[in-house]
Amino acid sequence: MCGIIAFADKTMLNKKPVLNNMMEMIKHRGPNSSGEYINDTVALGFRRLSIIDLKGGSQPILNEDGSVAIIFNGEIYNYQSIREDLLAAGHIFTTHSDTEVLLHGYEEYGMEGLLKKIRGMFAFLIWDDNKQLLTGARDFFGIKPMYYYQDGDTFLVGSEIKAFLQHPKFKKELNKEALKPYLTFQYSALDETFFKNVYRVPEGHYFTLKDGDLEIKKYWDMDFKANQLSLSETIDAIDKSIADSVESHRISEVEVGSLLSSGVDSSYVTALLRPEHTFSIGFDNNKYHEGDAAKALADRLGLENKSDIVTEKEALNNFPLIQYHLDEPDSNPSCIPLYFLTKLAHQDVTVILSGEGADELFAGYANYGDHTHSKAVRVFADGLRQLPKGIKYRIAHGLKKMPNFHGRLHLYESTAPAEEFFIGEAYVFNEEQSADILKPDYQKSATVQEIVTESYKKVRSYDDEVKKMQYLDIHQFMPKDILLKADKLSMANSMELRVPFLDKEVAKVAEGVPTKYLINSHSSKYALREAANRHLPEEWANRTKLGFPVPIKQWLEDEPFYQEVRSLFEQDWVSEFFDQDAILDILDKTFRQESDDRRKVWTIYTFLVWYKVFFRDEEIPTFVEDTDKVTA
Template identity: 30%
Template sequence: MCGIAGLYYPAIAKPVDPARIVTMTDALAHRGPDGSGVWTAPGVGLGHRRLAIIDLEGGVQPMATPDSQVVVTYNGEIYNFQEVRAELERLGARFQTDSDTEVLLHGWRAWGPDMLDRLNGMFAFALYDAGRRSLFLARDRFGVKPLHYVELSDGAVAFASELKGLLAHPLFRRTPDFRAVEDYLGLGYVPDDASMLAGVKKLPAGHFLLIERGRPVPDPVRWWDIDFSKRATGKVRDLEAELVEHMRAAVRSRMIADVPLGAFLSGGVDSSAVVALMAEASRAAVKTCTIGFDEADHDETSHAQIVADRFATSHNIRTVDSDDFGLIDTLVAAFDEPFADASALPTYRVCQLARETVTVALSGDGADEAMAGYRRYKFFAAEERMRALLPQQFRSSVFGTLGRLYPKADWAPRPFRAKTTLLALAEGGEFAYPKAVGVTGPALRRKLYSLEAIKALNGHSAEQRYVDTMRRAPARDGLDRAQYADIKHWLPGDILTKVDRASMAVSLEAREPLLDYRFVQFAATLPPSLRIRAGQGKWLMKKALEPWLPKEILYRPKMGFVTPVSAWFRKGLAEEAAGLAQSPVLVGTGWFDAKTIARLADDHRAGRAEHGRTLWQLLMLERSLARLFG
């Protein structure tokens, strides 16, 4: 795991100052504390910060072929690199190291961009080919590893793992893009097709960008996509066995490392499954770590201990304060752009804990998106069945009217929020689902914005990307389309950004075996009834894991990392909330209506309304804007 940065001049081969590349990579030192390197040639400069995981002595980067005609700087892991290497050796390639990095050099010469189809891993890399006078940028299938790029005023294309690498370049101009604020408030994160800084782009997951000298910078090219349109057939027990084999292979391939390795263990199904399969594959006790909270309602340590005892892991638990908002500024620095998923706080803490004993930690991320594990999928699937039974005109008229009349009850458990359900049923699924996954809804956002800000948006809406994605999804039904859209937006924008930034901030490599593309693609072929059944998400996965895990783990209600942000804004952060309306950073942008912000804070503190998540968004936005533009 590493940090990469560099410059490429597509129009003319201008000289590149190595010191400029060093400045960019130094901003990413946390991603790679074990070493650094720079390589330059006319018109190009590649930089690298290394967290040594495989071939500790030989995997130094940037890495070049012996003739220096192909050079790569690379962040990530190729889990099947030994298989790809063997294929390349049969084609005549001669390797100088045992590093997975070298596979990219020989793979490029053998297959060009088509080599990506052979790679199973998490990666973002930049490869320069002197013979073709080109720079090739590529990102893994799901966007586990990030890659930002921007065209500078001197004609260079600058790229970096994190935004802070671009910010280190003196020609980078910090101009805010208000559309990204709309996206952030709607979704809770700045999605991969947006940026808080105008001109900055994020290479989309499963895409590459080939820039050739003498030609304009093109649009990225999609090299992989997930397909929900096919359906697996066969007996349930056979599908269970196939699912477990995919999981087993994914876990084992991610246990290859030349440094200490362990796992996050929350006590939920996904991390417990990963630990179970690690224990099966390991001769030594698996190192596991769990974060506990001082409030029982948010604590899962007892369930994690059950799994740790069952598999005799070397288990490490640390209890933290549930009012752990002292990490806010640390997270703002780690994420660069505003990020409102408050579970980033405990994620950071568990990464800190893991780093004390290991350099690589396996996580359970990805299974909820692949196997329909979130509760919202259950509700959405039920709503889709209702939509299929009743004509749109009837639903719009009857449910829409009832929904507008029904009192708002955001405080109630999801099944009892009749207003939300009625309004969702009145709409098509592609319009209702984006609102279900959002944070601050369209109506409240419009109240928050100034008139000038609304005009500046010119109709841009955070939810529209979900609508468009669900409409074009290679899918058979609504559940397929919802999962597809989450894999394209929520997964890279929220879940994977959270884990990447939190782990890299403490120089820890996190690996996600349940995002092995073969496992996810198999899951996408399962009929909806095998993903959700009898109110249970991940039904087939849970059934397949019954020989490994006790039912009290498999079938307990999903908790996840819960942070009490609503309580914070009525207690320790109440003054922070009240101060948002007078914030020179936030209100000084001219984007917001100060009276609306003040009313939100007052109503929330008095218990008249529930605005905790929106206030958290505004607080994180204020801190991020101060850091980016202050």
């Protein structure tokens, strides 16, 4: 696990000091060592966190004649078998690393051929001197980040945007169009980031840059097509694929642990991995502590569990640091516990497995149609799902007009076209509410509907509404929020976080699972839960999903924090973005408990904290200890 950065610029004669400054900004991604490759056209920089081939895996790595160089962030889990094929084809290896397999694989198979063969999480860059070509790829799901910036003769690409700030030709400018969608989605929802002219290489894509011409190509995508397997055969296939993936994700020359919550996803991974170390986190003023349930499971599995309590003081004092590491504002409350959880795990291990991706691949979110515990409503909804599309849609439109009753939302979302109601898992402000608080310059952006329509267009032929919703989340919520925070906040603590559910072999199984085995009268994620129950204590996999319970409501009703947020909302520069009277009114009513707009307040607060860090403050945030914290 590492940090990579590169730039192409024929006009810059002395690239080394610039490259070194850029690498210093991502040192947390690779504190063990650094490396570089520089010529008249390009500069490639690498920061290493040693995981595999500890002695020989330093980068960049060059091919036999020095004409091709690679830098790589991630892990390739099937590299050993590909290495054998490449040795047989005559390639000469100087290391035992997965990085060199990518290098020679590129030579032997070409970029698209290589990408078809590998299995893993990755972002890598290759300079081909023979072709005068810079190329790079991002993994299937977007587990590892890759950003790029192009302006005239300058092209920048790398793991984190903050490294771009050290390039003298990078123009740091806020992308005004990013703010309005963010207020709805809680994350940076556009292809262009919050930094003007900085874009993500999309998940499942690779790029080529030759003579200044940039081309981005898709090489992989999910394609949901229900198979004809029985329920028992489906459960077998899920269990086998996930067990195989967890086994592949063990590969490491350093110790591997797991993050453990009360939910089925991390519990399933932990039960299969059986690591020596598991980790969990909770809050000092929250009624529910994830660590309690995690400790109970660890005890029953005979595993060690280390947990910690995050105090309100240390959470809020370190929130600017968290937003700094994220590069872009993300108001997902789970950012806070994830940061402290990986910081805790760093005390004992370097690699951790986690459960991200299971909800998207196996339909675990309530918004896919799981809004009631009433057995009668769930059974009735199952029946409605089987009706012809036209009849279902008419029923949905009728339900939409009815007065509310218990089960109405569940029935509506079981029958309505996904395009009519689903924009993804996060939904904070609607567009009218955003317009009410934003200044005119920040209201010019793609609409929410325009953003999600790009994904819905690709699955317009689907008859299954749940599969449409899964596809949208796989290309919006998962790479731009869930996986972004997983990567950035683990790497902030120099930790490698692996996600065995997001394996292309697991995805092949998930693509074929009929919706009736996922969302039904029993539960959401039903077939996955049944597979997990083979390895967990009785009925553990059927526990209610909680995520990371974060006590934002309590914080905002606490006088000191409320005053801190209010003082930020009142600062003069905030008027550039917001109607300050409007946002103060939202905050004040939340504090007085006249309304519960905690998510709206938190989303505004997050943006302002992020903006202050990157555009107003002159110093990078550092970790602030809570000196009053009582440790066990």
